[in-house]
Amino acid sequence: MTEQILKYIKDLCETPSPTGYTKRAEKYLMEEFEKMGYKPYQNHKGNVIVPIKEGTENGLLLSAHVDTLGLMVRSIKANGRLRVTALGGYPLAYGEQENVTIITRSGKEYTGVFRINEPAVHGSTDPKEITRDDKNMEVVIDEITNSAEETEKLGISAGDFIAYDPRFRVDNGFVKSRHLDDKASAGVLMALAKDIKENNININRPLYLAFTIYEEVGHGAASGHPEGITDMIAVDMGVVYDDLKTDETKVSICAKDSSGPYNYDLTNELIEEAKANDIDYAIDIYPLYGSDASAAVASANDFRHALVGSGVAASHGYERTHVNGLNGLYKLLKSYISK
Ligand SMILES: [Zn+2]
Known part of the structure; x- marks a missing residue:
């Protein structure tokens, strides 16, 4: 699975999509999900939505953003x-x-x-x-x-x-590029969707993916969601910093960022899932951060919200993560949606 995740991340990183001009990344996603056998669509603002398992009650939305700096x-x-x-x-x-x-x-x-x-x-x-x-x-x-x-x-x-220029490269398990925020997570979600389709993985509730295109300016997931969503997990980079526990090899579960604490129960569910699967994770607060999930709840969406991602060092610069963090994230999400 690592190779598949890295291929998607590389493709995405090498598709230019500065926030406000994301057409090429949208097209790439639409084509790839169609190839997998899904029926992706775009909302008015352009986010790419992928129904994995349709339904109008108790839906889960997993989001990643494909706009960059x-x-x-x-x-x-x-x-x-x-x-x-x-x-x-x-x-x-x-x-x-x-x-x-x-x-x-x-x-x-x-x-x-x-x-x-x-x-x-x-x-x-x-x-x-x-x-x-x-x-x-x-x-x-x-x-x-x-x-x-x-x-x-x-x-x-x-x-x-x-x-x-993205300058994507992988050296000794370390994945380096501009724009791993948030194309690393988007690549993980793509690989997960491919796995679900190819291996007929049973999903425990309605599930949608959203690839948003205005996260870097704050309103990526403010609107335009499928009906019936009750929980939203933003999959976005974990902050690596001085006093925080997350590093590139870990899955980071965010308890609080600049927008305030994330939903208590949904965050706990992710922590329990990580523990049950022996995933190398850390619970952290991100001092200067807002996510698509916090944008969604701030704009009249009645969701439980959470934020999780692999650790990404040097955020908004030449960023670095590690295959262990990416694989841990993959394992956590797969287990959470299929348990
Ligand atoms: Zn981000």
Whole structure:
């Protein structure tokens, strides 16, 4: 199963989907779930919903988000380079020196690099002294352009999306990429759905998957759910930090984040399931975090809500998890939905 999970995660990571421009990831999901034999559909805002076992009572929704952090063109500078605005919340320094792809609204693509305005260490400014913000950082396009007019001629304009290179790789069990948040979880859910179909696994209640596309800006799962859902488990990255117990090899069960505590009983059910299956897990609180499940309950959905995921280090930067964390998450979810 590990190979299947990693294949889906790699495919997803290598499909650009900065929040607000997720069409390619949506298409990928629709096609893959159709191939598996499901009947996925999209709600109005574009979330991909996969009915695994239909029913209108006591339904369980498992969600993962496929939108990622990224950049958008804020303006074209007089020198032809691009001033940008961040998509999602992260220090711009985390994107420094990364290759990017600019995707215009007419579908043209250009590569470039995101960096500080004067990156040469042999010039007269010391790069160490530069504040990494949207005034001091820019995207240089891999085209010969030295003026705003020349860049406009390429078809680039304010409002175009910019995707970071994902740099996906697996080294000695460690999975590294930008965007493991939350494509690691999405890959686990895909592999689980494939397993259910191929091996006729009995599911104990109506079950739906939701792949949301606006989580990084807070409203991914605010609306548009199938009827009859009573429980929602957001499957999203576990925070790895100083005083927290989660690491990349563990399954993290979140008791509380910035939105407050998660549902007591549903969270306990996940903890009991982890214990019963000898899963290496940790219960943690995430100091600065909100999930699709908290967005759902905050917007008039009467759900019990919980949050679980494999540990992801260096979140919103060049992220890292481990196959043990991914496999543990897989085992926990599979056991919870089929017990
Ligand atoms: Zn996330």
